[in-house]
Amino acid sequence: MNETYLHLVLTHIPIVGSLIAFLLLFSGWLQKSKDLTSAALVLLVAIALITVAVQYTGEEAEKFTKRLPGFSQEAIHAHEEAGELAFWLMEFVGIGAAVALYLLRKIGQRARMLVLLVLLGNLAACGVFLYAGKLGGEIRHTEVHVKQSNLPTVETISE
Helix, strand or coil, rough: HHHHHHHHHHHHHHHHHHHHHHHHHHHHHHHHHHHHHHHHHHHHHHHHHHHHHHHHHHHHHHHHHHCCCCCCCCHHHHHHHHHHHHHHHEEEEHHHHHHHHHHEEEHHHHHHHHHHHHHHHHHHHHHHHHHHHHHHHHHHHHCCCCCHHHCCCCHHHHH
16 A cells, blocks of 8 residues: 555545535534534634645655656646645634634533634635545546446447
């Protein structure tokens, strides 16, 4: 197992995790549930930590992939740029989540404004994670970006 494999495995965690955390945090915020909000904030801190590993393995995967034939440098660069933006957004969200978690325990519901900011920051991170994941898939997964008109039909497959 190398960094490229680890990167491909780990990248799914922040993408899916940030979406789950968004739903949990939104629900906790609407219901004014301290427990649900706390759980979502803990999840966001964990995702921010995992995102560090995703970023590190991404750098190593880039070095490895650039040596292989058939890879688009432009696609790798676009994915890298989106990944870096997602990384920094998630790190700020993780720090905000840690502070919000602390304040939620100390001052309770008066921390709602910070929780709302974390929620909105995570929404932005979700979007960038999804975009970075799409760009990452286009590096090698040609089936993702084949035009619909170029796909085989049932008739051409059976011939």
